[in-house]
Every structure is written in structure tokens, then in C-alpha cells.
Amino acid sequence: MTYLSIRDLSVRLRNGPPLLRRVSLDVEAGEVRALVGESGAGKSMIGKAVLGILPPSVEISGGQILLDGTDLLTLPPKDRRRRIGASCALIPQDPLTALNPSHRIGPQITDRLVDILGWTRADAEARAKALLAEVQIPDPDRVLRAYPHELSGGMRQRILIASAFAAEPKLIVADEPTTALDVTVQRQVLDLFRDLRRELGTALVLITHDLGVVAGLCDRVAVMYAGRVVERATTDRLFAAPRHPYGAGLLAAMPRVDERPDRPLGTIPGAPPDLRRPPAGCAFRPRCARAAADCAVAPALVGDERDAVACHRPLAGPAAVDGAPGAP
């Protein structure tokens, strides 16, 4: 069952250039969906649009965001906020700035439960304590009374995760939740997502630039480039046979810790475009080894939710996956 359906969503700077162009993607109930791409691709913008927290400098210029069948964009602001608050939560990138430094941890988890969801304070506190234990925070009682600066970065991020899961939302948007963390803490967070998802069946939109993070956790992936979805795929298909030259390039450019460095790293020349001056036609064209004359016209995203690509000259698709032996 589709829980979130984003249809042709366009977002632009007020009176300025577009930041997202007709983005479409679905998230099934309980699914972990990755949004991958480099800085400026518009990943966070999608998350913010869904949660209704776009900065005032940008506006939605078209499309629909259907949450459980209801288009959030047609609801009056108050109803929209209530709906989102009741069923969605955010895990932000920076655990340091996301917690208020002058408040103790406890209320920062429980206030939302009490104020927005109408829980009693005692219930909220019991829930917070149970969740901290769940995310392996030793001595939850002490931590609930602590201030953020008394805790390590890894603990703070786990607290934010616990806090996002607290009200058992149907959908969590996690925006680069492990980017600021050491690999050891990152691994703990990934393990934690895996457990919580299995236990609670929450749908998760994981925004990241790190394909390594995607591999173990996500069911499907949307690859973004310059404000568009350029490829949609199941995780297995993307890693086995990426079809968009950008997705393929990203995979080839990822060094692997479990691989001898004999193979030269693939490189993508150039840098992601400045969204204020996007190249005409396919935005990836200036960096693309396969580009030809027809790429001067922007390609449409063609395919379905499991398998789609926006490219005039995509690489061999899923047919190659079936026949391909598992690469070592």
C-alpha cells in the first residue's frame, strides 16, 4: 500500500529558478526508500516539502504530496500541520543543532507527545525511557535529565532517532542522519534503523549521498541530479546494473574498503551544476561520457516506480541483471 506519493512536485526559489522539477516518487507503508545524490541535487528539499518545513525563501510551484491518499498541499495550513505532526517525524543531519542546548533531554522528547498528541506526561516519560533503552543508551534516567552538551555526538543522534520514533509515526524522513558521525557510530545508527523498522514497520525516507549507507538498509532508491529524479530502482537493481550514467558514475567512484586498490576509481569529470544556471537539456550532459546531440533536449523520466530512468542513452537495464553473474 502506498503511504506517501509525491507527484510532479516542483519547488522554486520565490521569483527565482526551480530547485525541484516535477519530482515523482512513492513510498510504500513500511518501506525504506533512499534519496541519493550530491549536494544541491534537491534531496533535502523533498524531505522539507513533505514535512511542511520549507524555508520561507522557497515555494511549491506545482504538484501533489499525497499522504495516505490526502493531498497535503490542498489542506488548510493548520490541518496540514496537524496531519503531518500526527504521522510524520524528522531525523535531522546535525545532532548538535537539532537539540536545544538549554533544555534537558527529557522534555525535548516528551513535549511533542504531550502537546501534539495529547499523551499524559507520565505515559510520555515512560515511553521516552523505554525508547532510550531501545537505542542502547545506558542509564536512561540520567540521560533524560542531562543537557545535550553532556552527551557525545553519537548519543545525541541516537536520542534524536528515539525521539523521532517515539510517537510511532507512519513515516520518518532522515536527512543525512549519519553524515556527521564516525563510522562506528554510523554503523550503530544503521543497525538501529534496521531493528526499529522491523519492530515498528515505519516507512523511512533516507536522504544520503553515501551509497554504502543505502546498500544494507533500503528497499528502493531514487537517484537525484540537479533537482530531478534521474533514476528509480530497487536497491539490488541499482547496484547490479545502474542505468543512468550519473548513477553508474557514482557507483564507480565509490572506493570500497573490502577491495584491493588495483582498479582505478571511476571518475565523473566536473562538478554538479549551479541550480541558478542549470545547463540546457539533460543537466548531466556536460559531465556525461555518453552524451550526444539529442541530449540537448531534457529527457523525461520513463518507466514505473521500480524501474525508471531519465536518459536518452541509458546503460543496459535489468535484462543484464538477470544474466549477470554476481560480481565478487
Place this chain on the structure above:
Amino acid sequence: MSTESLLSVRDVTVDYATGRGRLRAVDRVSFELGAGEALGLVGESGCGKSTLGRALLRLVPLAGGEVRWQGRDLARLRRDELRRLRADLQIVFQDPLASLDPRLTIGQSVAEPLEVHRPELGRTAVRERVGRMLARVGLGPELHNRYPHEFSGGQCQRVGIARAMILEPKLVVCDEPVSALDVSVQGQIVELLRELRRDHGTALVFISHNLAVVRRLCERVLVMYLGRTMEFAPSEEFYADPLHPYSRLLLDAVPVPDPRVERARPPLAAGEVASPFAPPSGCVFRTRCPVAVEACARDVPAFEAATGSRRVACLRWGDRVTARR
């Protein structure tokens, strides 16, 4: 000391005075680096990588130990020798934009070290070298008169590297040079560093928390934890068979872009870094170590020779070897 050793680090110790008292950021670190070699310095945030990198260049004072450069103690160099050294030893920082002078064009930025250290070169010679170096890092002549703020992070990092390489130094310390960059651009910079090393024989101290990048770039790896060295090993031996329990933990944590590998992973008990103000007694890693025994709380493991040229600071590394046979 071996004759080939370019850099020899002995018991280097660095303290910071902080509001909470003395903090020992680097604690008796020792290693050697040969000419043209690349050393990866890895470990979790706060373990002292940057501080050690700075200590190598005398950018922070030592509380103990010594750094020898081609056999000479850095602390005892004469002024003219120190000047030479500044040309031979360069550093590249994580934040490429912040480390460039915003008032200089990139051509001027890259020319500056030549003007300081090679005053005998004429303007034409300088311009020619700068042009060649910038071309080498992928920046064409049309960009020479631009200013840093007009550049992307990856481009600024190329300028930083060009500036560090222009004097053909013997050693470049790179402190997280690719961490702030997009994946595609990170790959470009790693390949660039690989080529520059190959062509100029520059030695590299590469500070990074990205173990996959270190494997691509470095022949040796030094693992630090709470200011101390845990393991020092040739890369391929290290990645194939880490000896220290902390090395194993770090390697097990790195995500691999391969769904089959990732889905098959068991959960990892990673634990928390202890406070650097109250490091654990005995082995500093013991509070997180899955194979710690009672002795680990009492005895400080020596950083001792293990197999071949490897060194490891663990009371039990030998047991591990035996247990696996």
C-alpha cells in the same frame, strides 16, 4: 635509524591546556616514513589525528618526544634549515575555501610559495610553473585570474593541492582533504593525489576517517585511539587482517556499497569512546574491547613489533593469532 627514513617520529606527545584541565591529545606516538611513502592516519573523531599532523609540521609545541626530518631533530634546526624545511613540508586542509586567501587570484595563490621560497625565479618562470601545476590539477589558463569564491569546493581543493605541490615538496600532510567534497569530486581528488605521488615521488601523511580512501592511497596505516597508537601496518596486511581489536572494529563499521555484503552483516557492538580527560587505566581501548581480560585494566600494552614490520599495542594480539591457527 634507517638511512632511507624521511620522517622519524619518536614518542611525540602533545598537550592542550583547556578549561577542564590538561588534555593529552597525542600520547607517545612513534612511526617512520620513508621517502615517497604514503601513510594513512585513521581513527575516530578526537583521537588526535589533526594534532599529530600539526605536530609533524611544528605547528603545535611538543610536550615530549621528537620529530626527525632526514635525520635532523626539527626542534634544533637553524633558521635557514627551517626555511628549507618549510618548502619541503606542506599541508593541505579540509576546508579548501577557508585555507585560500580570498584577495588573491588562484594564479597568485599558487605563485606565492614560489615567490617566497624561490626568489631567484623570474616572473616568466613563475608563471610557467604555475600554469603547468594548475593544468596538472585540471584547472585551465582561463581560470587563473579568478578568485576562490568563484570556485566550487572541489576546485578550491585542487588549488590547495597545487599550492602545496608547486615547490615539489618531499612531504605533504593532507588533513581530511576530501571529507567536505561530493562523492564524484572526492574520487577526482583521490586519483589526482595518486598521480601526483607517482609523478613526483612526494611522501604523504593522509589524515582521514574514510578507510576506503586510505586503502586506495596509502601503503601504510597508523591507527590512533585516544591519542595513542594502536596499530601500524602495511596497508594490504592491515586491510586483509587487522591485528588490533580496535582496527577490526573500525573496519567492520565501514559501509560497503554492495547490498549482499551489507545485508549479511551482524550487528556491531561499537561502544562509546571514553573521555579523553579520564582515559581508562591500562589499555585505553579496554572499555570497548570485545576480548579484554582483567590484565587489560592494569597493564599498558607496549606498542610492540608484531609480524613483519607491523606494530600493535594490545596485550592479546598474540592470543588472537594462536587462536586462529
